[in-house]
Amino acid sequence: MSRDFQQTHENLLLCAEKHFLKFGFERASIREICKDASVTNGAFYNHFEDKEALFGSLVDPILQKISEIYSDSVVKHFELAKTNELKDLWSLSEETIQQIIEYVYENFDAFKLLLMCSDGTKYASFLDDVVRREVRETLALINELKSRGVPVKDLEDDEWHMLVHSYFASIAEIVFHDYPKASALKYAHTLAAFFSSGWQRVLGI
CATH class of the missing domain: 1.10.10.60 (Homeodomain-like)
Known part of the structure; x- marks a missing residue:
């Protein structure tokens, strides 16, 4: 070249x-x-090739990195699920979100493109894609816990989607409203505390 x-x-x-x-x-x-x-x-x-390929060149590297961060987190969650330290699952989830937020602020404009400017592209479903993956991986983790004899309450598919979507939509607010990074990390801690308590109550873990 x-x-x-x-x-x-x-x-x-x-x-x-x-x-x-x-x-x-x-x-x-x-x-x-x-x-x-x-x-x-x-x-x-x-x-x-076209305008969407141009858009993709701006956001595809970001999606790849987020996928890598998430996949690494999934592995760690499954490893932890095989121990008796189940309460640490919630701390690990918060660590992952903080890591993602750090990455968001390193690539803030790219996340604005994904969340606010992608209508008309295959990337417009970004948030829903994240939610679907989270639901899928969480259900796999729940099945792992059940296979070990851990009692976990069941939820309907729509309940999973609503709860997971509300969590990630809350995190997306940092991009929608241009929150300062320090504030975003603080809010992420608050969200993690709020949702982890809720998940523990709903799932009985």
Whole structure:
């Protein structure tokens, strides 16, 4: 890849991020992005297949990292579930959320793109995708606990979705409202305390 090609590519990404944040995916224009980046429309397609591919180049690395953080947390939760220190599950969950929040603030604009500017793309379901994965992994963890003889109360599918969605929607508020990082970490601690108490009461763990 030539240096000029790389510089043009990076410039397109920089200008695209600015336009997507200002106008959202649907209203952002390839023509205007190219104009801002001093790139012809024809040259644009040497770099990206279409507008959604351009958007994806900005958010896919973020999604990959979040998935890695989450997968690591799942492994740790399952390891802990095989011990008698079940109360530590809640502390581990809070540690994971704090880690994610740290990452959010390292990539704040990318999370704004995902949560606030992605309508019209396959990424618009980001929050629901997170919720579905959390429900799926939590149910697997519950089954692991039950297999060890730990009594856990059952919930209906809609109850799982509502409770998990309310938790992640609360965390997403830090992006929606541009909370300072210190405040976000404080609020995350409050949310973790609130929800962990609720989960323990609801599930009987």
